[in-house]
Amino acid sequence: SAVISQKPSRDICQRGTSLTIQCQVDSQVTMMFWYRQQPGQSLTLIATANQGSEATYESGFVIDKFPISRPNLTFSTLTVSNMSPEDSSIYLCSVEFFNEKLFFGSGTQLSVL
């Protein structure tokens, strides 16, 4: 089955710094989705990343805060910029495989002090 590798798995960061999360897939995919899960909450879509074009952001998320790169069909990064404690969340990438089924990376647990 396809593999989605997400790094780092967890990190503790100081406020005001930035963290880049990587998502690597072992087969080519058209769309990659980035989600945030705040503590005790459900998942919320941050943006949709299509290779070769700018990411499409959901309401409440902006490119300056969450810049996304999608340089090829197997890789994407999400950066959480100028972090504050409110950014402490699990961040997950998601891709579609095998007849519209959507799978997730292992997630990045971010704590901001």
Next chain:
Amino acid sequence: AQKITQTQPGMFVQEKEAVTLDCTYDTSDPSYGLFWYKQPSSGEMIFLIYQGSYDQQNATEGRYSLNFQKARKSANLVISASQLGDSAMYFCAMREPYSGNTPLVFGKGTRLSVIA
């Protein structure tokens, strides 16, 4: 209006018993897909089962089955023969339409605790 409603914040089940986790959805699109995911304390999201709106039969994957009642707009997850390792958060999600690279919309989740 919420697209996905999970009314059970928490559920308990005895080991080896079956349990049903409820999910109702709201859509006017005839083409949609329904998903269930398991999230253990590690935080990863594990795909369990998928049901397309045009699928005639209820989906099954091992001990997981999806009780799909289209007219009621419900897609309940049934876990048979519960195991201690089934203790986790369970999320119901929908994609509409189910093709075209659309993202998932999630319910608030149900925390399942399996008791020995």
